[in-house]
Amino acid sequence: MGLRTPLYGLHVALGAHMVDFGGWDMPVNYGSQIEEHHAVRRAAGVFDVSHMCVIDLHGARVREFLRSLLANDVARLTQPGKALYSCMLREDAGIIDDLIVYFQGPRWYRVIVNAGTREKDLAWIRARAAAFEVEVHERRELAMLAVQGPEARARLASLLTPPDAAAALAQGLFFGTQLGEWFVARTGYTGEDGFEVMLPAEGAVELWNRLNELGVQSCGLGARDTLRLEAAMNLYGSDMDETTQPLESGLAWTVAFDPADRSFIGRAALEAARIAGGGQRQVALLLEDRAVMRSHQRVVTSAGDGSITSGTFSPTLARSIALARMPAAAAVVGSTVQVEVRGKLLAARVVRPPFARHGRVLVELQGDGNSAT
Amino acid sequence: MSNVPADLKYARSHEWVREHSDGTVEVGISDHAQHALGDLVFVEVPAVGRTLQQGEAFAVVESVKAASDVYAPVAGTVVAVNEALGKTPEAINQDPYGAGWIMRLKPAGALAAAELLNADTYTTLADAG
Incomplete structure (x- = not known):
């Protein structure tokens, strides 16, 4: 038996297909993943994300601590309640995790990290917080629902x-x-507007039921994955991990190099990689053929091989889409590469992400999906 | 609980077989199989006229989760395929024993020799995982 969120019993009662997700028993769908996906693009859906880890950081020097800990700069947060997306890096700039940090007050920030990285993240944060006299409180008593x-x-x-x-x-x-x-936040992981709600665990079932009564569709992790991939949002452990840096994971925009005098963990390694150039880059791919790209498939380019990091069938585009890492020289929007799908090399086009957002397709589909060859 | 019609025969690899009076058989995948696969998005059907050995992969069903081969429950020659699945793969999810049929086969020999399972035996197998 895995770990269970406060909504476990309700998921089972609603007929969810439960799977193991990083040690947690989580709903993958409640019937049709594709219907759940469309409900979020067209109306509203609710996801149980209570497995994610909420950490409150308190202390007079908490801002200084986070400016050293994170690759993005919490000094950008000037209004109470404002949130920032950031990577937390090793000294060699490998990504320990991606997270959202909320500015709650001059002495209080709230950080949301991934479920699968909870223990190592807490250990990493605690080991460095003491020097800044920052207190680390995990808020396990909170449930989290994403309404999108x-x-x-x-x-x-x-x-x-x-x-x-x-x-x-x-x-x-x-x-x-x-x-x-x-705690009601205008954040999410679907490419749609919505709220993420953190609340005492004992109120989670009632909130879910009331949302269902209002016509909000129960949605599982399956739809969450296809929605985030259409929005070209990375998944930790698939699209990046400790062996990859932000610049090769499509996350250069989350690294605050300015001001130049801010020292943060991983900065030196990132600057060295930026000067060296080349290396690998993340791209978004749209398959021209009728098949489905999957993670770890080989990508053949004019500058060498790359690899799919996340691939799926996009319900909104009715085509296969993927995020891939491949040689920087070939990472050119509009160019064509080949992906090895079940023993065949199929044409895929490098497109500008995201694939879909706010209910609309944002890439050119060019005809009916059949390859020109 | 998945639906296992009593009038059909089943293969251990989760295909069903319906005998027709003209000696041909209709083949698809079971309700248990479609449920395990999740929403289907592409189906590759075989060419009419292709001869198949028992246990040979003849079709690919691809869901949001994964691609899976479908195996011939009996040896024979393909006499018809369900072309509609190209546009509506979800027919397999919605009606696996009807509109979700995949092919019709003229068996090469006696059906009894294929050692297919009856509904009760297949239910036990499917429930075991």
Whole structure:
């Protein structure tokens, strides 16, 4: 038996197909993964993400600590509630994890890390927090629900008191607010608008049921994966890990090199890699043929081989899409590469990510999906 | 619980076989198999006229999760295929024993020799995982 979230019993009662996910028993779908995916692109869906790890950091020097710990710069967070996406790096710039950090106040930040990396992340953070007199509190008593889709914010807001609903709806993108016992943030992992809600575990089942009553679709990890891949968002452990750096994982935009005098873990290795150039880059691929790209498949390019890091069938595009890592010289939008799918070399086009967002396809599909060859 | 019609025969590799009065058999994958695969997105059907050995891979069903081969439950010659699956692969999820049929085969020999399972035996096998 794996670890269970406070919603485990409800998932089973709803007929979810449960799978092991990093040691957790999680719902992969409640029937049709594709219907759940479409519900989020077109209306609203709810995901149990309570397996993720919420860590509160407190202390007079917590800002200074995070400016040293993270590759992105929390000094960019000037308004309370504002959130930032960042990598946490090793000295050699290998990615320990990707995370979201919320600025709660001058002495308090909240960090959300992945479930599968929880123990090593906590160990890494604790080992460095002491020198800054920062206290590290894991908030295991919280459940987390992601409510996503064009109608998600309105549906969730209808469950709040009028003043809380107004406050929640007034939040800008990537802001979070404490509303009574709930922390409501305008964040997500689907390429749609929505909220992520952290709340005391004992209230999670009731919230889920009330969202279902409002027509919000129960969604599993299967739809979460196809939605995030259409939005070209990385998955830790697939698209990056400790052996890869942000610059070769499509995450250069998350590294704050300015100001030049900010010292952070991994900075020296990143600057060396930037000067050296070349290496590998992440690309987004659209398959021209009717088949499905999968992780670890070989990508053949004019500059050498690469590899698929995440591949799937995109329900919104009705085509196969992937993220891949390949030689920088061949990572040119518009060029064609070949992917080895079940023993055959099939044509795929390098496209500008994301593939889909806010209910719309954002790449040129060029005809019916049949290869020109 | 998956649906296992009593009037069909089954292979251990999760295909079903329906005997027709003209001596041909219809073949598809079981409800248990479609459920395990998840939403199907592509189906590759064989060419009409192809001869198959028992246990030979004749079709590929690809779901959001993975691609899987489908194996011939009996030896024979393909006499018809379900071309509609090219446009509507989800028919296998929605109606695995009807609109989700994959091919019709003229068996090379007696069906009894294929040692197919009856519904009860297949149910026990499928429930065991």
